[in-house]
Amino acid sequence: MSEITIVDRTAVKEIGDRVEVEWKLSAKPELEWAEIFQMAELSDREGPVDWILGGGPDVMDSVVRWFVPVEEIENADAEVRRRLSVANQRFGMDQPV
Numbered sequence: 001m002s003e004i005t006i007v008d009r010t011a012v013k014e015i016g017d018r019v020e021v022e023w024k025l026s027a028k029p030e031l032e033w034a035e036i037f038q039m040a041e042l043s044d045r046e047g048p049v050d051w052i053l054g055g056g057p058d059v060m061d062s063v064v065r066w067f068v069p070v071e072e073i074e075n076a077d078a079e080v081r082r083r084l085s086v087a088n089q090r091f092g093m094d095q096p097v
Contacts, residue, residue: 003088004029006064009077014070021073023057023064023080029087034059037087043079047072057083 008024029037037059045052048069057066057080068076 002027004033004084006081006084011073012065015067017070018067019070019073020065020067021076023077025062025064028062029059030091033087033091036090037064037083040083040086043075043082045072045075045079047075 005026006023007026010022010024012020012022014020038056042056051069051072057064057076064080066076066080
């Protein structure tokens with residue numbers, strides 16, 4: 001299996017001061033990959049307490065979804081990319097075939 005990458009990021013809908021962001025993945029990951037992604041260590045978050053202590057992104061089929069504060073979209077993007085890298089590494093996708 002080749003490395004999973006992000007092919008698109010969109011803001012789906014705003015609810016109050018939060019926005020649902022979707023990252024489209026290049027392939028539907030296996031369950032074990034999704035578990036590694038979701039259990040990856042949190043980034044050092046700054047901002048509102050509910051953001052700092054809040055949950056992480058969810059993997060659904062070939063999409064990552066996450067409700068994040070509007071002002072934290074770039075930080076959320078960085079965390080999703082870091083988790084993706086961790087999952088790819090731990091799942092052995094960074095090894096030559």
